[in-house]
Amino acid sequence: MRAAALLRAGGVAAAAALLLLLAERTLNEYHLRLLNVVGINVILATSLNLTNGFTGIFSLGHAGFMAVGAYAGTLLTFPVARKAMLQPDLPRWLAQVEWPFLPALLAGGALAALAAVAVGWPVLRLRGHYLAVATLGFMVIVQVLATNLDRYTRGALGINGIPPYTTLWWVAACMAATLVVLRHLLGSGVGRALRAVRDDDLVAQALGIPVARYRLGALTLGAFFAGVAGVLWAHLITVISPGAFSFLLTFQIVVMVVVGGMGSLSGSVVAAVLLTLVPEGLRRLEQGAVVAGLTIPPLFGLSQIVLACALVLVMIYRPEGLLGQAEVGWRPLRHLRDLRQRRLPAREAEERG
Amino acid sequence: MDLALYLAQQLVNAVTLGSVYALSAIGLSLVYGVLRLINFAHGDLLALGAYAALALLAAPRLPLGAALLLPVALVGAVGLAVERVAYRPIRRAPEVNALIVSLALSVIVQNLLVMTLTAQPRPFHLPPQLAGLLLLGGVVVSRMALFTTALAVGLMTALHLMIRRTRVGTAIRATAEDRDAAELMGIPTDRVIGFTFALGAALGGFAGVMLGGQYGRIDPFMGFLPGLKAFVAAVLGGLGSVPGAILGGYLLGFGEILFVGLLPPALSGYRDAFVFTLLILILLLRPQGVLAGR
Numbered sequence: 067m068r069a070a071a072l073l074r075a076g077g078v079a080a081a082a083a084l085l086l087l088l089a090e091r092t093l094n095e096y097h098l099r100l101l102n103v104v105g106i107n108v109i110l111a112t113s114l115n116l117t118n119g120f121t122g123i124f125s126l127g128h129a130g131f132m133a134v135g136a137y138a139g140t141l142l143t144f145p146v147a148r149k150a151m152l153q154p155d156l157p158r159w160l161a162q163v164e165w166p167f168l169p170a171l172l173a174g175g176a177l178a179a180l181a182a183v184a185v186g187w188p189v190l191r192l193r194g195h196y197l198a199v200a201t202l203g204f205m206v207i208v209q210v211l212a213t214n215l216d217r218y219t220r221g222a223l224g225i226n227g228i229p230p231y232t233t234l235w236w237v238a239a240c241m242a243a244t245l246v247v248l249r250h251l252l253g254s255g256v257g258r259a260l261r262a263v264r265d266d267d268l269v270a271q272a273l274g275i276p277v278a279r280y281r282l283g284a285l286t287l288g289a290f291f292a293g294v295a296g297v298l299w300a301h302l303i304t305v306i307s308p309g310a311f312s313f314l315l316t317f318q319i320v321v322m323v324v325v326g327g328m329g330s331l332s333g334s335v336v337a338a339v340l341l342t343l344v345p346e347g348l349r350r351l352e353q354g355a356v357v358a359g360l361t362i363p364p365l366f367g368l369s370q371i372v373l374a375c376a377l378v379l380v381m382i383y384r385p386e387g388l389l390g391q392a393e394v395g396w397r398p399l400r401h402l403r404d405l406r407q408r409r410l411p412a413r414e415a416e417e418r419g
Numbered sequence: 420m421d422l423a424l425y426l427a428q429q430l431v432n433a434v435t436l437g438s439v440y441a442l443s444a445i446g447l448s449l450v451y452g453v454l455r456l457i458n459f460a461h462g463d464l465l466a467l468g469a470y471a472a473l474a475l476l477a478a479p480r481l482p483l484g485a486a487l488l489l490p491v492a493l494v495g496a497v498g499l500a501v502e503r504v505a506y507r508p509i510r511r512a513p514e515v516n517a518l519i520v521s522l523a524l525s526v527i528v529q530n531l532l533v534m535t536l537t538a539q540p541r542p543f544h545l546p547p548q549l550a551g552l553l554l555l556g557g558v559v560v561s562r563m564a565l566f567t568t569a570l571a572v573g574l575m576t577a578l579h580l581m582i583r584r585t586r587v588g589t590a591i592r593a594t595a596e597d598r599d600a601a602e603l604m605g606i607p608t609d610r611v612i613g614f615t616f617a618l619g620a621a622l623g624g625f626a627g628v629m630l631g632g633q634y635g636r637i638d639p640f641m642g643f644l645p646g647l648k649a650f651v652a653a654v655l656g657g658l659g660s661v662p663g664a665i666l667g668g669y670l671l672g673f674g675e676i677l678f679v680g681l682l683p684p685a686l687s688g689y690r691d692a693f694v695f696t697l698l699i700l701i702l703l704l705r706p707q708g709v710l711a712g713r
Contacts, residue, residue, distance in 0.1 A: 109522040124515050126522075188703055195457045195518050196702055199650055203695035204585060206647065210692040317522055324519055366538070367530030374530070381520050382508045 082242070086234055098234060102302050104342045105237035106295050109244045109388045111322035113291035116248060118320070118393075120257065122264030124188065124380060127201035128292050128319050130208040134181045135174035135293025135302040137212060137219055140228050142170040143301065144272035148227060155217040167231040171297045176298075178293025179286045181208075186285040186414040190278065205316060211329055212308035224307025226278040232302035240298060244291050251287075261329075292377030310351070314370070321377050327387030345369035428556045429680045435564040435633065437672025438571040442626035443649035444664035445578065446619030452595040452659035453615045455514060456506065459521040462529035462646015464620050468494045468627030469637045470532065473543055483546055488566070491624045498620020502613050525643070532639035540638040543631040563632040571629065574622070577666050582661055591615055595659065623649075644691065652699040657708025666709060671697075 089101060090303075110128065117123040132171070142165040149161050189200045211220045219225065249256055259280055262270040300306045318341070323388050326337030349371035380387065471490030475481060505524060509516050516652025544550075549563045582588040589640045593601040594611045602608045623641050630645060648671060675694060679687045701708075 124518070189699060192702055192706075194514055197708065198515075198518055199457060199647075200699050200702055202647065203651075203698050207692045207695050208589055210689055214688040214692075222505070232459075313442055314526065317526055320519065320522065366532050367533040370530040374526040377523040378505055378527075381512070381516050381523075382505075385509070385512055385516050388481070 074385065082238065086238055090242050092280055095108045100343070100346060102232060102234060102237045102298075104300070105234075105241045106298050107319070107342045108241050108335050109291055109295040109298075110319045111338040112244055112248055112331055113288045113295070113328065114319050115293075115323045115326070115328065115331060115334045116252075116260075117284050117288040118323050119330070119334075120264060121260045121281060121342050121364055122267075123168065123281055123285055124198045125201040125285065125288070126313075126316050126320065127185065127204045127208075128288070129311045129313070130205035130290035131178040131182060131289040132296035132305075133208050133212060133308075133313070134289075135178040135296030136306050136392075137225075137296075138177040138293070139170045139174035139297030139347060140225055140300045140306060142173055143167060143231065144225070149219060152225070152227075153218070153220060155211065160218075167236065167301070169236065171236075171294055174297035175290040175293040177187055179290040180298065181290030182220040182286040183282065184370045190285065202316070204311070205285070205311070205313070209308050209311060219308070224310075226305040227303040228300050228306065230301060230304050232263040232298050237298055237302075241297055244294075245331070245335075247287075249277070252331065257279075264329075310374065318373070320326060321373055324377060327389035327391060329391035330387065330389040330393055333387055333389030334394075336389065341373065345373055348372055361417070365419055422628075424557050426474070427556075429676050430588050431558055431560055431564075432680075433676035434669070435568055435672075436676060437669035438568045439629050439633070439668075440647065440649055440652045440671050441575065441665045441668025442571050442629065443623050443645060444652035444662055445575065446621075446626075447646075447649050447660060448653040448656075448659055449615050449619045449622075451653070453514055453598075453612050454510070454517070454592060455549040456517045456521065457517070458619075459646070460501070460524035460528060461564075461619070461623055461649060462540070462642035462644070463663055464494050464498065464642065465627030465645055466639060466642035467528060467631060468639070469498060469543065469631035469641065470536065471624070472539065472628040473637060475546070476546055476631075483548055487628060491621050494624025494627070495617040495621030495683035498623075499613055501619040501620075502616035506616075507609070509525060524539075525646075529639050529643070536639065538639055540632040540636045543635050543637050545623060545635075546570040549632065561633075565621060567629040567632060571625070574625070575661075578622075579634045579661055579665075587611075593649050594639075618676070629666030648694055651694055651701075653703055655697060656709060660708065663708050664691070670709070 090098070093101065110132065113124070114128045117125050141160060142163055144153075144164070146162060146164045149156055153161070185201070185204045189197065192200055213222050215221075216223075228328070259270065259275045261272065262275060263280050265276050270280075271277050298313075308379070322337040322341050323334055325336070326333030327340065344371075352366050352368050434490070443461065443465060446464070447458060450456055450458050450461075466518060468490045470486065472491050475486040475489055478486065501524060505520050507518060547562055549566055551562050553560045554564055555564065579590075582591060583665075590601070590606045590611045591614075593604065593606055596609045598608050601611075626645070626649075627642060630641065636639075652667035652671040653664045654667070655670055656663030657663070670693065674697065675690055676691050678693050
């Protein structure tokens with residue numbers, strides 16, 4: 067059994083590597099970048115689903131955690147010579163570090179996780195929309211700090227010329243790691259406990275689940291992946307500024323989670339792919355175009371509006387999202403689906419009552 | 420400048436800022452009271468009001484009163500429409516759904532403004548009757564601030580009386596208390612909710628006009644932070660309570676001005692961080708607000 071699983075994992079990895087190689091050889095720079103963005107968004111959406119969908123912590127702070135990761139990663143990899151020029155006020159210990167990418171990725175994630183512990187410890191006592199507003203408040207605080215700690219962040223100017231370390235390989239590896247960790251976690255007893263916390267925290271408490279610890283754990287792990295995604299993003303775009311980690315970014319990730327289905331990892335993956343590519347197509351329209359002799363004026367913001375309208379429609383007509391809590395995929399996922407079905411009677415009773 | 424004068428000046432600034440927060444907090448709090456909904460798009464209604472006022476103030480031969488009141492009515496109408504189209508269909512859904520819809524509405528309003536009017540900030544020129552500064556015993560007050568603050572205080576008093584004394588007010592309170600019971604008592608709760616939404620939006624629109632007049636420039640994203648701060652103000656006073664929202668608005672105005680005015684200037688960039696740290700503290704220590712109950 068064990069050997070078969072290993073063999074299959076190896077097969078999947080080899081196939082993926084082949085595909086990546088093919089993509090890297092054939093795609094142009096724009097499409098390659100788009101693919102990277104898709105991968106980063108998959109990490110962001112699935113990790114946010116861990117908190118918002120599976121654990122029932124409706125957080126709006128994901129962009130904040132991403133920002134922490136992005137700035138931390140950038141400060142660690144930024145070339146010493148350029149630091150001396152652009153950020154002369156950095157403390158000595160930071161001015162003299164120039165880390166390779168992997169430790170910077172992990173450090174970015176770890177710092178975001180640390181931020182999650184610091185914020186989550188007080189804030190997770192809140193429920194529902196109070197929690198949503200408090201986490202949004204955290205996001206604003208991160209933005210204010212990024213704007214004002216100009217010794218480290220160069221303030222509103224932002225940092226540019228970040229080494230372009232992010233490649234398709236890094237993104238794919240991080241994405242795979244995220245998916246594997248989340249899938250195994252959510253398929254295990256921990257996953258069941260998290261769902262119990264979401265569905266009824268009093269009952270969960272009565273069953274002996276340490277609710278507070280699980281909620282904090284979920285927020286922290288979600289933040290870790292958001293931090294990693296932030297580092298990847300910074301080293302892909304090579305420019306970061308406080309304005310980039312805004313409410314809009316949080317909103318985009320939330321849309322992916324909600325449209326895909328809160329409580330469905332595959333839903334988040336599908337939605338992340340869809341909601342990255344469709345707006346990108348619409349973005350061409352934003353520049354204005356001539357279609358069949360008709361001149362379309364530039365429509366800046368169109369892609370955002372379409373995204374938002376889609377969200378409203380989903381909320382009205384299919385509030386559980388595209389996939390609800392279902393998963394698609396092979397055996398380990400079927401396990402998740404069985405769990406869901408076992409839970410169904412309870413849900414129906416709740417809806418009736 | 421001597422200390423007394425400095426403090427008086429800061430007091431004036433605090434009251435002016437507090438009026439904007441109070442006005443916008445009422446709208447949020449009213450809507451929360453009847454729908455248990457935190458309307459993230461509330462701040463964008465402020466922006467809408469400011470843009471409408473900008474357009475109408477520029478219109479030739481429109482009386483000043485009309486140019487200031489029409490935007491308010493317009494934003495009220497938008498509020499009514501939004502409730503009908505977006506919120507009513509999901510009224511029985513879990514609260515998080517309404518929250519998500521309000522996020523989407525916020526993005527829609529912001530981007531519609533960007534699309535039609537560009538993201539470029541615009542100067543908000545005041546009409547000659549409201550432009551200029553007054554010197555009251557050494558304290559500088561802008562005419563606009565004086566006028567709108569007076570109007571805001573008047574409006575808030577009227578609103579408070581309306582909620583407490585009139586039939587509509589009773590219906591609103593009944594709907595907020597228990598929607599199903601109110602429905603059974605023959606209160607048309609759908610209409611009450613629509614009306615409350617329109618009222619809240621209209622007040623937000625007025626707050627937007629004030630905001631535009633005070634900063635002298637407006638942009639499509641101008642409402643987002645004030646909208647969030649209105650929530651902080653509403654929570655500070657007790658979410659769902661009109662007097663609470665007013666008190667919370669002024670408290671927040673004073674708090675912000677104190678933070679900026681008394682601490683070293685190097686820290687003033689952190690004022691928004693201060694506001695949201697305050698929010699988290701209130702939520703934890705006294706989530707029912709300064710005025711518990713209503």
